[in-house]
Amino acid sequence: MVPRKILAGGLVLVSACLLGSGAWAAPAPQAAAPAVAAAPSVVAPVTAPDAVSVAAPTAALHFKAAVVQSGSYYEFADLMRYLLRHLVQEGLLAPVAGLQREDFTYDAAEDYVALVSAKARGGAAPSIEFVPQGVYNLNWSRADEAAVRAELSARVDSGEVNFIIALGTQAGALVTSQHFSIPIVVIDATDPEQSGVTAVGEFSDRPNVFVQKMGTRFSSQLMMFSELFAFKRMGILIDNDLTNQKGQGIEEIRSLAQKAGFELVPCYGDLMGASADKSEHDFARCLTELSSADIDALFLTLGYRPQTPLIAYLKPFIDRGIPVYSQYGAEDVRRGALISLAEPKMQTSGMFMADVIKQIAQGVRPDRISQYFNAPLHMSFNLEVARLIQWQPSFEVLLALDQVFTTISE
Numbered sequence: 001m002v003p004r005k006i007l008a009g010g011l012v013l014v015s016a017c018l019l020g021s022g023a024w025a026a027p028a029p030q031a032a033a034p035a036v037a038a039a040p041s042v043v044a045p046v047t048a049p050d051a052v053s054v055a056a057p058t059a060a061l062h063f064k065a066a067v068v069q070s071g072s073y074y075e076f077a078d079l080m081r082y083l084l085r086h087l088v089q090e091g092l093l094a095p096v097a098g099l100q101r102e103d104f105t106y107d108a109a110e111d112y113v114a115l116v117s118a119k120a121r122g123g124a125a126p127s128i129e130f131v132p133q134g135v136y137n138l139n140w141s142r143a144d145e146a147a148v149r150a151e152l153s154a155r156v157d158s159g160e161v162n163f164i165i166a167l168g169t170q171a172g173a174l175v176t177s178q179h180f181s182i183p184i185v186v187i188d189a190t191d192p193e194q195s196g197v198t199a200v201g202e203f204s205d206r207p208n209v210f211v212q213k214m215g216t217r218f219s220s221q222l223m224m225f226s227e228l229f230a231f232k233r234m235g236i237l238i239d240n241d242l243t244n245q246k247g248q249g250i251e252e253i254r255s256l257a258q259k260a261g262f263e264l265v266p267c268y269g270d271l272m273g274a275s276a277d278k279s280e281h282d283f284a285r286c287l288t289e290l291s292s293a294d295i296d297a298l299f300l301t302l303g304y305r306p307q308t309p310l311i312a313y314l315k316p317f318i319d320r321g322i323p324v325y326s327q328y329g330a331e332d333v334r335r336g337a338l339i340s341l342a343e344p345k346m347q348t349s350g351m352f353m354a355d356v357i358k359q360i361a362q363g364v365r366p367d368r369i370s371q372y373f374n375a376p377l378h379m380s381f382n383l384e385v386a387r388l389i390q391w392q393p394s395f396e397v398l399l400a401l402d403q404v405f406t407t408i409s410e
Contacts, residue, residue, distance in 0.1 A: 061361045062120055063128040063163035063183075066155075068175055069107065070168030070247060071140035071272065073302075074331070075346060079167070079188060080106045082350025083357075084115070090358050092128050094118040107135045126361035131161055138170055140244060140272035145174060156182060169247035172197040176209055183360050186211040187353050188346075190302070195246035202370050210356055210366035212349070212373050219256055220377065221341045222299070225325040226260045228339075228397065231297035235265045235290035237283070239303060244272040248301040248327070265295050271303035279304035284313065291316035298324045300332060309410045311336035321389045330380035336408045338385045343375045378402035 087093035097114040120127035164184045166172045172186035199205035269282025283304045314336040326332030329342035380403040
């Protein structure tokens with residue numbers, strides 16, 4: 001039996017993935033004139049140039065969805081909040097109690113109960129609802145994957161679940177490794193092509209799978225950091241697990257480092273594991289080791305963050321005048337990192353994916369929808385940290401800033 005954690009309200013979180021054999025196939029497209037390709041948009045996915053317009057199927061598509069997430073992550077929570085709101089606006093999802101709250105968290109016990117209670121109205125219109133006990137949290141660990149493959153395949157086979165939303169690289173790799181015939185959408189994967197979630201290209205190589213691709217989002221971060229500081233040796237925190245490394249974009253970072261001509265100085269640890277105590281220990285150990293290493297820059301990858309003040313860990317780097325970049329985003333910059341380039345809110349990503357789900361519910365095959373999503377990136381900057389490391393940004397950099405913190409806070 002797969003280990004389960006019973007939360008308030010009776011919600012069951014299983015630290016594993018949703019897998020099984022297929023129970024749904026997209027309706028065959030009816031003959032029609034080729035659709036005219038529209039200009040790409042962050043909120044209006046376009047179909048393949050040779051795709052056909054698909055009339056609404058005779059039997060409406062009523063999706064019964066489950067969510068698989070690589071681990072708990074604020075970006076997943078924000079993205080799902082906006083995605084769900086847009087599904088409600090589009091009429092695919094019934095109104096959800098509390099969804100307009102800014103702290104609505106789909107995988108929290110009471111909020112997921114509210115989400116499950118938003119039942120489809122029935123009738124001819126496409127719709128989506130979420131199944132009870134339908135959030136599967138991998139907790140950044142692979143420990144329970146094999147066990148849940150057998151346990152949850154029956155849920156898909158029986159038709160109880162016929163739609164999967166996968167959040168993150170690990171979850172995406174897991175659910176796409178099986179030969180489903182039900183539709184799968186993979187969201188917010190760091191490098192889905194390099195990690196093997198999907199093949200290279202604008203359109204999916206599998207008819208039932210859609211994988212959101214965010215173009216140069218992650219390479220843009222590192223190249224900007226390199227161009228600003230022209231460092232030679234960059235310290236970096238890397239998770240021990242190869243699957244989690246894919247979520248951190250490590251292969252892409254290694255490739256970019258070679259092209260840009262700087263050396264990586266890694267510290268390995270259990271930085272994205274299910275054990276918070278072990279992750280906290282390794283996070284502190286790595287930063288202690290790197291603080292005295294021969295480096296002239298530090299790259300904070302995705303992974304564990306302490307509940308205690310982050311500045312306590314970063315002060316040794318600041319004292320040495322070492323710039324710290326955060327892959328995590330503005331929250332780290334507020335707490336003591338120098339700079340970050342990231343999507344400030346997941347609103348456009350959530351709207352984009354809601355529109356993808358709407359098209360699939362209307363009968364469009366997932367592999368006929370463009371997977372490219374060009375996220376608007378914002379630059380966050382901590383002026384106090386810049387003063388402490390005695391770095392004066394250029395006028396051009398100042399013009400490019402979207403969010404400036406003048407103090408270091410918690």
